Amino acid sequence: MSALLLTRLHLEDIKPNTPSSEIVAKIRQKWSKACALLDMHFWQGQNILDLLYNRAVCLDELLLFAWQKYQLHLHEDVCLIAVGGYGQMRIHPGSDADILILIPSMQNNQLNQQIEQFVAFCWDCGIKLGLSVRTTQECLALAREDISIFTNLLTFRMLTGRTRDFNELQTDITDQTLWTFERFFAAKLQERESRQSRYQHTEYLLEPNIKDSLGGLRDISLIHWLMIKKYHQDDIKTLVKNQDLNEDEYDALNKASQFLLRIRYALHLIATKTTDRLYFEYQEILAHKFGFQGKTLNKTLSLFMQAYFQNITCVRDITDLLCQHYKEEITQIADKQYIKIDETAVNKSEYLFNLFLQVAKNKANGFCAGSSRLIIQYMKTSPPDYFSNPQAQEMFLHILQADFCATSIALMHRLGVLQRFIPTFASISGQMQYDLFHLYTVDAHTLLVLHNIQFFYQHETFEKFELLSSCKNNKKREILYLSALFHDIGKGQGGDHSKIGATIVLQFCKHLSLNDEDSSLVSWLVSNHLLMSMTAQSKDIFDDKVIANFVNIVKTPQRLGYLYLLTVADIVATNPTLWNHWRAALLQDLYLATIKKFEDKNHPQTTRSNNIDHIKQKIIDIGGFDAPLVEALWQDFHDEYFTNETLSNIAWQTNELLKSKIEQKAFTIALRTHQTQVGTEILIYATENVNLFASICATMEKVFLNIVQARITTTRNHYSLQSFIVLDISGTPITGPQRLSEIRHSLEMLLKPLTNQTSDLKIPFVSRHVPRNLKFFSMNTKIRISATKSKDKTIIKMDAPDFPGLLARIGETFVKNNVILHSAKINTLGNKVEDVFYISDPNTHGAIIDPVRLHQLKAAILEAVSKHSK
Numbered sequence: 025m026s027a028l029l030l031t032r033l034h035l036e037d038i039k040p041n042t043p044s045s046e047i048v049a050k051i052r053q054k055w056s057k058a059c060a061l062l063d064m065h066f067w068q069g070q071n072i073l074d075l076l077y078n079r080a081v082c083l084d085e086l087l088l089f090a091w092q093k094y095q096l097h098l099h100e101d102v103c104l105i106a107v108g109g110y111g112q113m114r115i116h117p118g119s120d121a122d123i124l125i126l127i128p129s130m131q132n133n134q135l136n137q138q139i140e141q142f143v144a145f146c147w148d149c150g151i152k153l154g155l156s157v158r159t160t161q162e163c164l165a166l167a168r169e170d171i172s173i174f175t176n177l178l179t180f181r182m183l184t185g186r187t188r189d190f191n192e193l194q195t196d197i198t199d200q201t202l203w204t205f206e207r208f209f210a211a212k213l214q215e216r217e218s219r220q221s222r223y224q225h226t227e228y229l230l231e232p233n234i235k236d237s238l239g240g241l242r243d244i245s246l247i248h249w250l251m252i253k254k255y256h257q258d259d260i261k262t263l264v265k266n267q268d269l270n271e272d273e274y275d276a277l278n279k280a281s282q283f284l285l286r287i288r289y290a291l292h293l294i295a296t297k298t299t300d301r302l303y304f305e306y307q308e309i310l311a312h313k314f315g316f317q318g319k320t321l322n323k324t325l326s327l328f329m330q331a332y333f334q335n336i337t338c339v340r341d342i343t344d345l346l347c348q349h350y351k352e353e354i355t356q357i358a359d360k361q362y363i364k365i366d367e368t369a370v371n372k373s374e375y376l377f378n379l380f381l382q383v384a385k386n387k388a389n390g391f392c393a394g395s396s397r398l399i400i401q402y403m404k405t406s407p408p409d410y411f412s413n414p415q416a417q418e419m420f421l422h423i424l425q426a427d428f429c430a431t432s433i434a435l436m437h438r439l440g441v442l443q444r445f446i447p448t449f450a451s452i453s454g455q456m457q458y459d460l461f462h463l464y465t466v467d468a469h470t471l472l473v474l475h476n477i478q479f480f481y482q483h484e485t486f487e488k489f490e491l492l493s494s495c496k497n498n499k500k501r502e503i504l505y506l507s508a509l510f511h512d513i514g515k516g517q518g519g520d521h522s523k524i525g526a527t528i529v530l531q532f533c534k535h536l537s538l539n540d541e542d543s544s545l546v547s548w549l550v551s552n553h554l555l556m557s558m559t560a561q562s563k564d565i566f567d568d569k570v571i572a573n574f575v576n577i578v579k580t581p582q583r584l585g586y587l588y589l590l591t592v593a594d595i596v597a598t599n600p601t602l603w604n605h606w607r608a609a610l611l612q613d614l615y616l617a618t619i620k621k622f623e624d625k626n627h628p629q630t631t632r633s634n635n636i637d638h639i640k641q642k643i644i645d646i647g648g649f650d651a652p653l654v655e656a657l658w659q660d661f662h663d664e665y666f667t668n669e670t671l672s673n674i675a676w677q678t679n680e681l682l683k684s685k686i687e688q689k690a691f692t693i694a695l696r697t698h699q700t701q702v703g704t705e706i707l708i709y710a711t712e713n714v715n716l717f718a719s720i721c722a723t724m725e726k727v728f729l730n731i732v733q734a735r736i737t738t739t740r741n742h743y744s745l746q747s748f749i750v751l752d753i754s755g756t757p758i759t760g761p762q763r764l765s766e767i768r769h770s771l772e773m774l775l776k777p778l779t780n781q782t783s784d785l786k787i788p789f790v791s792r793h794v795p796r797n798l799k800f801f802s803m804n805t806k807i808r809i810s811a812t813k814s815k816d817k818t819i820i821k822m823d824a825p826d827f828p829g830l831l832a833r834i835g836e837t838f839v840k841n842n843v844i845l846h847s848a849k850i851n852t853l854g855n856k857v858e859d860v861f862y863i864s865d866p867n868t869h870g871a872i873i874d875p876v877r878l879h880q881l882k883a884a885i886l887e888a889v890s891k892h893s894k
Contacts, residue, residue, distance in 0.1 A: 178197070654682070
């Protein structure tokens with residue numbers, strides 16, 4: 025290997041009679057100086073392979089010095105061998121130096137003692153060794169059984185020792201009887217599949233492992249190992265000469281390899297510990313070090329990570345093609361498993377799309393390696409009007425109608441066809457959304473949405489999605505697939521990505537000659553793809569006005585079905601860990617309430633009356649209450665309590681309050697499973713206290729509850745009825761009587777001071793470990809204030825970073841600013857919350873409209889979030 029020599033240790037100037045402690049100090053100083061020089065060259069842009077080579081040269085010098093110091097060179101039949109990455113002359117700042125000491129026998133006590141001294145000396149000098157001491161027979165026996173040991177020995181080189189012994193081992197290692205190429209290839213493929221499983225079968229992770237993630241440096245090493253095993257050559261150009269890679273792939277692999285090696289080198293320099301994981305705390309430093317600049321920090325990080333994802337995608341694709349090529353060579357069944365084509369198949373776009381249609385219809389594995397390369401190459405050189413003919417557009421429409429549409433489109437994306445057919449799609453390839461809610465890049469997320477829709481159509485029943493079976497009936501697949509394909513295509517273009525995407529897809533539908541009705545529906549779905557999730561998660565879906573407004577936007581049950589399917593597919597593909605039973609229940613309840621509203625339009629007599637007496641009578645009938653007893657209780661409640669709550673909720677709450685009244689309790693605490701069968705409903709009825717809401721929220725956080733909804737009602741006799749829907753902190757339903765008893769006990773301890781009318785509640789301090797990854801996302805708190813249509817409430821919508829005690833601090837802020845909180849909808853999305861609060865003025869009992877006061881309230885909320893989120 026030829027490389028530029030930048031530095032050496034020059035250990036020859038250390039005199040033999042120098043005390044060992046001084047030798048160690050001098051070597052550490054020289055090693056540190058050499059590394060500092062190499063690191064300086066690195067930041068100045070020196071070729072990464074030169075730097076890795078120079079580290080290995082310096083390490084060679086140090087090890088050979090130690091070898092002579094402890095007179096190991098006098099043992100002519102002992103070899104010092106570099107293996108693994110060190111054997112390839114590649115040592116990163118945080119890497120171990122893997123060495124093999126080849127000995128004739130383990131029965132030499134003097135030799136063993138010298139080796140121990142040699143190793144201890146290297147460690148004292150600051151060198152981390154990965155050491156093996158074996159005989160040739162042991163090496164071969166272990167290599168025969170352990171693929172990792174065998175792989176390490178593929179890239180070994182002798183530092184010193186008897187050449188004959190080394191050559192004999194090298195001959196034995198390359199002997200086909202030890203590991204045939206076929207067996208070696210199969211084992212390495214299995215290793216790669218195991219790595220894919222560990223990293224969720226995707227290279228798109230927020231904190232990827234640059235070495236082991238799909239498309240990382242381990243894939244590059246795999247290509248190198250396969251080449252050495254197959255051709256016994258150490259130059260990657262060998263693969264080009266043997267037509268296993270083409271020139272374009274060689275150039276792309278070389279470029280991506282150097283990019284990833286530079287990131288790994290930099291990561292080792294800036295990390296406080298040796299790691300190959302791109303943790304959030306390092307991404308910002310790396311982005312700036314590598315010259316990425318955006319208008320905001322998140323944009324800067326997104327640009328850096330987009331470059332990373334594009335490079336590992338390149339490595340992954342080339343590795344996939346090479347492995348497929350070798351698999352075809354070995355099995356000789358390419359024609360049966362893969363589509364094989366010649367150049368005439370890509371001359372016309374309709375011919376090419378017909379091939380993808382076969383994949384979409386039959387779920388074929390795709391194309392053989394040579395055919396894939398042919399398509400990739402042709403996409404780079406085809407004329408601009410290649411996809412402009414009507415036959416190709418009609419064929420694409422047929423792909424959207426096929427059983428395995430998502431499989432076919434994912435293959436089109438891999439081969440560069442989708443980006444050529446829909447040029448805008450190229451801009452979202454590798455584009456990261458820098459938060460903890462969006463787990464994948466935009467293009468990877470889009471393909472997952474398509475796969476979810478494909479899954480919906482291929483299964484009759486669904487364990488988690490009961491409504492899907494009925495929703496998908498009489499729905500055109502192409503409408504859903506087009507909506508999914510374009511729903512996020514406007515991201516990164518500035519402005520509302522939904523509106524931008526709606527415009528782009530409408531034009532594309534006309535390009536496909538889709539009829540006006542279907543085109544309009546697809547555009548509407550893209551424009552409103554967030555409508556259903558936002559309504560379910562941030563609004564009161566049991567409020568008739570909310571449902572009526574939602575119905576006015578959706579217009580028809582048919583649209584509702586499409587929107588529900590798209591919404592579920594979208595949320596699940598955004599981040600599976602954030603899809604929980606509560607979100608599923610909210611969407612289902614919204615769907616059912618909307619369907620009922622559509623039915624009520626045709627049967628007006630079934631709508632809920634706003635007549636308070638009529639409502640009360642219905643509740644009495646539901647609960648089987650004694651009318652005079654209930655009326656005596658209800659006389660303290662304002663009319664809005666009966667119009668803002670569901671009848672079944674009022675009936676349950678009334679029953680609990682009556683029991684407490686009979687038992688003469690100072691306060692009421694009741695728990696039950698929410699009607700969704702997912703959340704737990706907690707009712708608290710106690711005398712008004714300025715810190716009641718904030719204290720309850722803090723207490724619930726201390727017992728690891730996640731509040732998803734809250735409603736507060738004040739009474740004429742100065743009591744507060746507070747109703748909460750909660751989940752466990754993990755987002756799962758609360759189970760077990762012991763857990764419920766623990767929650768009840770904590771709330772009873774909180775409210776105990778209220779038995780003394782003069783006691784004020786103190787807000788409990790919430791101290792809980794903040795997850796490490798929450799600390800590395802910068803986001804501004806956004807406050808939007810408006811009034812309800814009836815003008816009796818002010819609505820505060822808050823997007824803010826999440827932290828323990830947030831809801832309690834907001835409640836405390838409302839108290840300090842003389843605001844009555846009526847209800848809250850809590851929506852936690854990874855590292856942030858999107859909460860909605862309904863408040864009013866305690867004096868006017870109406871919306872707060874004074875601009876000065878609203879400004880002061882907004883400033884107070886911002887200050888509370890800023891102060892406590894740090």
